[in-house]
Amino acid sequence: MNSIRMRFPGGKRKAFTMSYDDGVEQDVRLISVMRKKAVKGTFNLNSGLFAREGTVYPAGQAHRRMTLAACKKAYAGSDMEVAVHGFEHPFWNRIPDGYRIKDIIRDRETLETEFGCLVRGAAYPYGAYDESTITALDACGIVYCRTVASTHSFAMPDRWLKLDPTCHHNDPELFALADRFLADTSDRDPLLFYLWGHAYEFEINDNWQRIEDLIEKVGGQADIWYATNIEIYDYARAYERLLFSADGKRVYNPSVQEVWFWDGSVVRRLGGGESCCL
Ligand SMILES: [Zn+2]
Numbered sequence: 001m002n003s004i005r006m007r008f009p010g011g012k013r014k015a016f017t018m019s020y021d022d023g024v025e026q027d028v029r030l031i032s033v034m035r036k037k038a039v040k041g042t043f044n045l046n047s048g049l050f051a052r053e054g055t056v057y058p059a060g061q062a063h064r065r066m067t068l069a070a071c072k073k074a075y076a077g078s079d080m081e082v083a084v085h086g087f088e089h090p091f092w093n094r095i096p097d098g099y100r101i102k103d104i105i106r107d108r109e110t111l112e113t114e115f116g117c118l119v120r121g122a123a124y125p126y127g128a129y130d131e132s133t134i135t136a137l138d139a140c141g142i143v144y145c146r147t148v149a150s151t152h153s154f155a156m157p158d159r160w161l162k163l164d165p166t167c168h169h170n171d172p173e174l175f176a177l178a179d180r181f182l183a184d185t186s187d188r189d190p191l192l193f194y195l196w197g198h199a200y201e202f203e204i205n206d207n208w209q210r211i212e213d214l215i216e217k218v219g220g221q222a223d224i225w226y227a228t229n230i231e232i233y234d235y236a237r238a239y240e241r242l243l244f245s246a247d248g249k250r251v252y253n254p255s256v257q258e259v260w261f262w263d264g265s266v267v268r269r270l271g272g273g274e275s276c277c278l
Contacts (some may be wrong), residue, residue: 001248001278002264002278003264004242004258004261004262004278005189005190005261006190006236007218007260007261007262007267008157009235009255009260010036010271011260012223012224013191013223013262014067014154014184014191014225015190015191015226015229015232016039016181016193016218016219017040017042017194017232018034018089018167018195019042019043019083019123019194019195019196019229020043020121020197020198021043021044021085021197021198022044022063022065022200022215023043023045023046023066023071024063024065024118024200025064025065025066025070025084025182025200026062026064026199026202027075027199028211029199029202029208030199030202031074031080033212033215033217036215037100037215037220038065038079038220038225038226040081040226040227040228041079041080041081042080042121042123043075043083044080044083044084044103044122044146045071045082045107046064046065046086046088046089046107046113046125047068047087047106048106049065049087050065050066050071051065051066051067051070052067052080053069053073053200055158061201062200063198063200068114068233070116072114073208075115080228081228081231082111082115083120083123083230084111084119084142085123086103086106087102087103087110087128087157087261088103088162089108090103090125090129091128091250092104092124093128093133094128094144095130095185099145099248100133100136100137101139101140104136104137104140104142114164118140120141120144120233121145121146121229122146122170123196123205124145124146124147126148126150127147127149128240129162134161134162135197137161141159143160143162143230144160144161144163144230144233145160145163146163146164146165146196147162147167149165149167150165150166150171151165151166151167151201152167152177153166154181154191155187155191156168156236157192157204157213158191163194163229165194166192166193166194167195167196168195168197168206168239169195169196169211169214170201170205170210178193178218182217182218182221185189185254187262195214195219203251205239235259236256238259239259242259242270248278249277250278251270251275251276251278252271252275253270253274253275256272256273258270
């Protein structure tokens with residue numbers, strides 16, 4: 001039989017997502033840049049460190065956390081996901097296991113309460129992790145967690161609790177990677193361009209133009225799926241749940257979510273609960 005390859009919703013072969021940390025004021029400007037091109041993303045927050053109402057930052061301080069009210073306003077809308085980044089932004093690999101679990105679950109619970117949604121994603125504070133941290137995240141219901149290790153690759157993650165991004169926005173290869181991503185017309189594996197950073201870095205480096213140019217380049221394209229991190233995770237899981245007959249000629253989608261795939265000759269769509277012959 002032909003090999004089967006995942007396609008994203010709409011039969012698209014490429015997906016683009018962003019992941020930005022700390023819940024800083026500059027996220028508001030970043031989101032406005034993203035929305036001009038229908039780009040979606042995930043914001044990793046520390047719910048124990050929201051700025052107090054009336055906080056006045058010293059002149060020149062770029063790392064300015066938002067208040068809870070400002071965060072609620074900034075990330076409202078289904079195009080932006082909020083995710084765990086540690087209640088107190090600790091090194092999860094440098095604190096006792098019980099306290100680590102408390103930090104993760106407090107952040108998750110607070111964000112869920114305040115934002116009125118399920119929160120199942122995370123990014124490692126300082127990018128630091130070890131196997132005990134991965135076990136703790138799993139126990140706390142976190143399904144993916146982003147590292148800071150650039151892959152310069154568009155391969156789908158093989159271990160979602162150690163989700164390595166494609167690159168940081170200051171990566172010297174950023175635009176070369178974007179060109180490679182856009183130019184790829186193969187009909188093989190799906191491609192994911194995963195970009196991460198902190199929006200306050202645009203202020204420190206005075207390089208807002210860099211992210212505006214990048215989004216102008218990769219945003220608004222008909223053949224790219226723009227999604228939050230959790231949407232990509234949930235979609236990939238639905239694809240992985242497809243069930244095949246022993247001879248590989250019949251496929252059943254047990255999920256509610258529709259799934260798209262390349263069957264070796266054409267792109268197929270299989271609705272939730274449907275089956276078809278290959
Ligand atoms: Zn952080």
